[in-house]
Amino acid sequence: MKRARKALWRGLLGLALLGAVLWLADPARVLGQLRQAQPGWLLAGLAAAIASNIVSALRWRALARWLGADMGVRDASRWYFQAIGLNALLPGAVLGGDLYRAVVLKRAGQDTLASSWSVVLDRVSGLWMLCAIGGLGAAACAPQLAPVLRLPTGAFVALMLAGTTAWLLLPLALPWLLRAGRGEPSAGGAGWLHRVAAVLAPLRGAVERPDFLAQLLQQATASAAVQVLSAAALAAGGLALGVHIGWAAWAFAIAPIFLMAALPASVGGWGTREAAAVAALAPFGVPAAAAVGVGVIYGLYQLVQGALGALAFGLPGRKP
Numbered sequence: 001m002k003r004a005r006k007a008l009w010r011g012l013l014g015l016a017l018l019g020a021v022l023w024l025a026d027p028a029r030v031l032g033q034l035r036q037a038q039p040g041w042l043l044a045g046l047a048a049a050i051a052s053n054i055v056s057a058l059r060w061r062a063l064a065r066w067l068g069a070d071m072g073v074r075d076a077s078r079w080y081f082q083a084i085g086l087n088a089l090l091p092g093a094v095l096g097g098d099l100y101r102a103v104v105l106k107r108a109g110q111d112t113l114a115s116s117w118s119v120v121l122d123r124v125s126g127l128w129m130l131c132a133i134g135g136l137g138a139a140a141c142a143p144q145l146a147p148v149l150r151l152p153t154g155a156f157v158a159l160m161l162a163g164t165t166a167w168l169l170l171p172l173a174l175p176w177l178l179r180a181g182r183g184e185p186s187a188g189g190a191g192w193l194h195r196v197a198a199v200l201a202p203l204r205g206a207v208e209r210p211d212f213l214a215q216l217l218q219q220a221t222a223s224a225a226v227q228v229l230s231a232a233a234l235a236a237g238g239l240a241l242g243v244h245i246g247w248a249a250w251a252f253a254i255a256p257i258f259l260m261a262a263l264p265a266s267v268g269g270w271g272t273r274e275a276a277a278v279a280a281l282a283p284f285g286v287p288a289a290a291a292v293g294v295g296v297i298y299g300l301y302q303l304v305q306g307a308l309g310a311l312a313f314g315l316p317g318r319k320p
Helices: 002-025 027-035 039-067 073-089 095-107 112-140 142-149 153-180 190-207 212-240 247-261 272-284 288-313
Strands: none
Touching (some): 002 272, 002 288, 027 288, 039 073, 039 112, 039 190, 039 212, 039 288, 073 288, 112 142, 112 153, 112 190, 112 212, 112 247, 142 153, 142 272, 153 190, 153 212, 190 212, 212 247, 212 288, 247 272, 247 288, 272 288
8 A cells, every 4th residue: 555655646746747847838838839740750759769669678688698587589679668668657767667677587487686687787778878978968068058057168068078988987897896895794794795795696797707898888889879769759859849959959958858757756757857858958948838848749759659569569467
């Protein structure tokens, strides 16, 4: 009951936020923007969103196999698109779909820890590259963004580039961090540390393999492709509504919009995504009604993909 109550409150919070954003942007104007959307750009955005998630499914499969949890391309695609449907309908943003992927991979006979780590690292890989591309986009949009923070343009660019570089190099410290955590446990904390060591064992074994850097490069390439396609989907939704801003602006905007949509405070990111779209696109002169429309269109892309996944691959069941 307590879990169901939390889920209900999350859903109500997201709906309340969405309602507030629509009210501030003027519902009539938002509806007018959506009615004038150009079908060609809408279809192009949907195609880019589907391509993004196909690459995401293949990235997850490659990571799972590297960790020792094998699955075929069809299974990876089916479970990934089923997870998209769950993410779009359940409170908790991406958490419900991620949990489903881990559980269904385990039920397919794969190792529990390897299945769980594959989902965790797949999600982290996407967020890692999302923030990196957002940082580069922010640096390219310094003339619009630096005044918002009341920073000199040059200082803002230097800060963004330095932070993005450090962020991109962060995974290289993973082997060192895991080796540093191997210290001898004290008598009082031996049990707890042994349990932590057991959970980290698959990850530690994977990063110590000689192909760690090759796998890291493969994940980075796949994650970059996912985020570029996602940015293209968002931009196509904007173009459908007549929003014309540069690619650098969209590269920046995907970070706050997608991060807010992933927060476990709404159903399918509704409300948080639209609020972030208004804030992220405002420095580029995008009206609130159009920004909300962009967020709504991207949310509809997720719903359509969940429905297509159910039709093409079947609904999530108790057994894979």
